[in-house]
Amino acid sequence: MSTSEVPQRSDAQRNRERILEVALAELSRSVDVPLSAIAKKAGVGQGTFYRNFPNREALVLEVHRQEVHQLVDSAAELVRIREPDQALREWMDGLARYVTAKAGLADALRQATAAAGVSAKPGYPLLVAAIELLLNANHEAGTIRPGVTADDFILAIAGIWQIDPQGDWQPRAARLFDLVMRGLRTGAPGRK
Helix, strand or coil: CHHCCCCCCCHHHHHHHHHHHHHHHHHHHCCCCCHHHHHHCCCCHHHHHHHHHHCCHHHHHHHHHHHHHHHHHHHHHHHHHHCCHHCCCHHHHHHHHHHHHHHHHHHHHHHHHHHHHCCCCCCCCHHHHHHHHHHHHHHHHCCCCCCCCCCCHHHHHHHHHHHCCCCCCCHHHHHHHHHHHHHHHCCCCCCC
């Protein structure tokens, strides 16, 4: 078993989770927040912080990875517990929360991906797979028009990236997504 496969102690895991939670909030406010400030607000020492995240890039990429995985994982759960069209609409609300958090992290993420030499769109293939899962469930149920692709969906909701995340974004996002859902349902063959 390699070191990366060794499960963390529960207190070490809690420390890591606290660091990530604080980092999301702080980096969303300011890309230049000192790492020592994140460690202090998370209630961990410098050694604990740097054992988990050796540098800013590692921290930013992990915050982003965690946010993407939560959003992606929610798609499968929603398909399991909701009607397909309700799952899709509810997932859109999660997407809006992700987009507003990512807006704050955008500069930090750009810097981290450049410094780490990774894709400028980390997690994008996972998001596309989640969208395809939701769309396929809706196609099978007959709740959205036939032939809608993940690319179509992404273009249709592109306006979400234009909403000011510092303003009253929730009602605007809900209205946009309700319009998109209305359009997706137009021409749907009906529940199968």
